[in-house]
Amino acid sequence: MDATTMTKSAPSSKAAADARALRADIYDFNSAYAACIDDGNIMLWPDFFTEDAIYKVIARENYDQDLPLATIFAEGRGGLIDRTVAITKTTVFRPRYLRHFISNIRVLGIDGELIRAEANYMVVETLTNDLTRILSVGRYMDTFTRVGGELKLKERLCVYDSEMVPATVVYPF
Amino acid sequence: MATQLKNAPLDFTWPEEGHTRVPYWVYSSPEIYKREMEVIFGGSAYSFIGFECEIPNPGDFRQTKVGDKPVIFTRDEDGQVRVFANRCAHRGVQFCYETHGKGRTEFICPYHQWTYNLKGDLTAIPFRRGLKKQGGMPKDFDMKSHHLQQMKVQTYNGTIFASFDHGMPSLEEYLGPKMLHWVNRVFNGRPLKVLGYERQRLNANWKLMFENIKDPYHASLMHVFLVSFSLFRADNPSKVQLDGTGLHGVQISQRGEQKQDEGTEDIRQNIAHLKLANPNMLQPEKEFPGEATVVMQTIWPNLIIQQQSNTLAMRQIQCVSPEEFELHWTYFGYADESEEMTMKRLRQANLMGPAGFVSADDSEVMEATQFGVSKYPNEKAVVEMGGRDFEDTDHMVTESMIRGFYSGYRKIMGL
Numbered sequence: 001m002d003a004t005t006m007t008k009s010a011p012s013s014k015a016a017a018d019a020r021a022l023r024a025d026i027y028d029f030n031s032a033y034a035a036c037i038d039d040g041n042i043m044l045w046p047d048f049f050t051e052d053a054i055y056k057v058i059a060r061e062n063y064d065q066d067l068p069l070a071t072i073f074a075e076g077r078g079g080l081i082d083r084t085v086a087i088t089k090t091t092v093f094r095p096r097y098l099r100h101f102i103s104n105i106r107v108l109g110i111d112g113e114l115i116r117a118e119a120n121y122m123v124v125e126t127l128t129n130d131l132t133r134i135l136s137v138g139r140y141m142d143t144f145t146r147v148g149g150e151l152k153l154k155e156r157l158c159v160y161d162s163e164m165v166p167a168t169v170v171y172p173f
Numbered sequence: 174m175a176t177q178l179k180n181a182p183l184d185f186t187w188p189e190e191g192h193t194r195v196p197y198w199v200y201s202s203p204e205i206y207k208r209e210m211e212v213i214f215g216g217s218a219y220s221f222i223g224f225e226c227e228i229p230n231p232g233d234f235r236q237t238k239v240g241d242k243p244v245i246f247t248r249d250e251d252g253q254v255r256v257f258a259n260r261c262a263h264r265g266v267q268f269c270y271e272t273h274g275k276g277r278t279e280f281i282c283p284y285h286q287w288t289y290n291l292k293g294d295l296t297a298i299p300f301r302r303g304l305k306k307q308g309g310m311p312k313d314f315d316m317k318s319h320h321l322q323q324m325k326v327q328t329y330n331g332t333i334f335a336s337f338d339h340g341m342p343s344l345e346e347y348l349g350p351k352m353l354h355w356v357n358r359v360f361n362g363r364p365l366k367v368l369g370y371e372r373q374r375l376n377a378n379w380k381l382m383f384e385n386i387k388d389p390y391h392a393s394l395m396h397v398f399l400v401s402f403s404l405f406r407a408d409n410p411s412k413v414q415l416d417g418t419g420l421h422g423v424q425i426s427q428r429g430e431q432k433q434d435e436g437t438e439d440i441r442q443n444i445a446h447l448k449l450a451n452p453n454m455l456q457p458e459k460e461f462p463g464e465a466t467v468v469m470q471t472i473w474p475n476l477i478i479q480q481q482s483n484t485l486a487m488r489q490i491q492c493v494s495p496e497e498f499e500l501h502w503t504y505f506g507y508a509d510e511s512e513e514m515t516m517k518r519l520r521q522a523n524l525m526g527p528a529g530f531v532s533a534d535d536s537e538v539m540e541a542t543q544f545g546v547s548k549y550p551n552e553k554a555v556v557e558m559g560g561r562d563f564e565d566t567d568h569m570v571t572e573s574m575i576r577g578f579y580s581g582y583r584k585i586m587g588l
Contacts, residue, residue: 062370067368069371075453078452086530092533093533094537094540094541163372164372164374166374167375168373
């Protein structure tokens with residue numbers, strides 16, 4: 001962090017206060033997002049997104065090499081709903097708990113209505129009668145917008161470092 | 174049989190019923206695993222390595238594995254694809270750390286800087302002549318007998334296969350005309366492009382992956398998503414084909430109508446009313462000759478060629494231990510295809526991979542199989558659906574390909 005940035009984030013600055021408030025909003029958003037998945041309310045997960053949202057889970061090697069393949073590619077609210085229906089109605093999987101840990105939120109830029117932000121995430125998985133393990137570690141590359149004052153994701157790319165997936169990804173990151 | 178094994182765990186005697194039974198020790202025994210790595214992956218088989226388009230220029234390289242043996246594939250200055258062990262000829266050190274890269278002119282082992290050219294030939298040894306007349310390699314040390322371990326390489330319409338057995342026949346002969354027909358369906362010389370990779374590690378024996386794809390019986394039952402959208406159903410026109418050895422196989426099917434009828438009463442999971450909220454995900458476009466929309470081909474000993482609607486992938490099996498394997502997926506399309514077609518493939522990729530609407534079921538059930546068989550090595554699987562022989566069928570209600578697989582497997586393993 002250089003001197004200029006230090007000055008910018010001095011407590012007296014209004015811009016810094018706004019930035020902190022925005023970070024707090026995103027923190028609350030991410031906490032609610034995590035709780036929704038972790039507490040078993042996956043059907044409500046699409047509500048965190050805009051109607052035209054894009055949600056992707058992408059292996060870091062693909063992202064870094066500009067390869068377009070995603071592990072999960074949901075387009076629009078419909079795509080998100082289809083994922084939740086598959087999880088609850090069609091996918092055959094062993095019962096498990098998930099726990100999301102989301103940290104290091106950074107706002108990268110604001111462009112009109114759009115807020116670009118990143119965060120680190122870790123998703124820990126516990127299969128019934130088994131040891132807890134790290135399922136995925138990576139970063140969210142987010143574009144937020146406000147709908148009726150509330151933050152919604154217009155895009156969330158979950159770019160994961162843990163390219164060797166332990167078995168199965170059932171729930172979203 | 175069980176009693177024999179309890180008293181003599183190293184005396185692996187196949188159940189007397191033959192290939193309609195699979196003894197569970199094949200999925201967990203370290204001795205069996207060790208033999209498999211040597212006689213199968215280290216022996217007379219062509220393993221899938223990768224695509225030529227992944228290493229378009231001399232000096233491009235990628236790491237992969239043959240069974241559990243680390244290798245790299247690269248292209249030499251003459252444009253030849255080379256596959257060699259990622260193991261320095263000196264002390265066995267992994268000399269290539271990067272998973273992939275380009276522009277190499279040589280490979281240098283970081284430990285003592287033994288240097289190899291792109292053909293895998295040893296070209297330099299530091300202090301070979303010693304230093305200040307001290308040390309150095311013996312005068313009769315022959316550089317030419319210390320090259321990297323090479324594999325016999327076969328390229329076929331953009332694909333790369335290799336074998337540790339340099340006496341192997343051609344890949345075409347290895348696959349045979351019946352299997353080659355289905356390989357040619359996707360690999361007809363049209364330039365390929367890689368769309369991306371998926372990798373997963375499963376707590377399961379590697380053969381369970383083959384069994385899974387050689388088992389159309391489960392596909393119409395367990396995969397609610399496939400069945401509900403009629404991407405694969407027991408009552409759709411379909412067939413199973415095996416090569417003479419039983420080791421390679423292919424299941425061929427076509428998409429039907431979304432429906433519930435008397436023929437599908439046994440498919441309890443069918444949700445006929447299921448609709449996609451975003452139908453874009455599943456709008457396949459016909460791109461190959463013939464009526465088939467699904468062709469799942471198993472190529473011994475490490476490859477599944479996946480053609481489900483427009484989602485095309487090579488699933489490469491890599492072994493880790495008796496009870497662990499990795500599945501490495503390379504999704505591809507064609508270099509000259511439309512953006513729209515590429516987008517269809519990327520959307521339909523939701524069906525496959527570690528989070529696939531279909532494949533997640535398989536990953537889960539393979540681990541559940543390992544859970545079931547691992548600690549009961551003296552028990553055995555019953556594989557009699559569709560009869561006791563292994564032959565081509567014009568239906569899917571069969572485990573014919575699994576029987577063929579174990580018939581071939583027993584011959585190679587001497588079991």
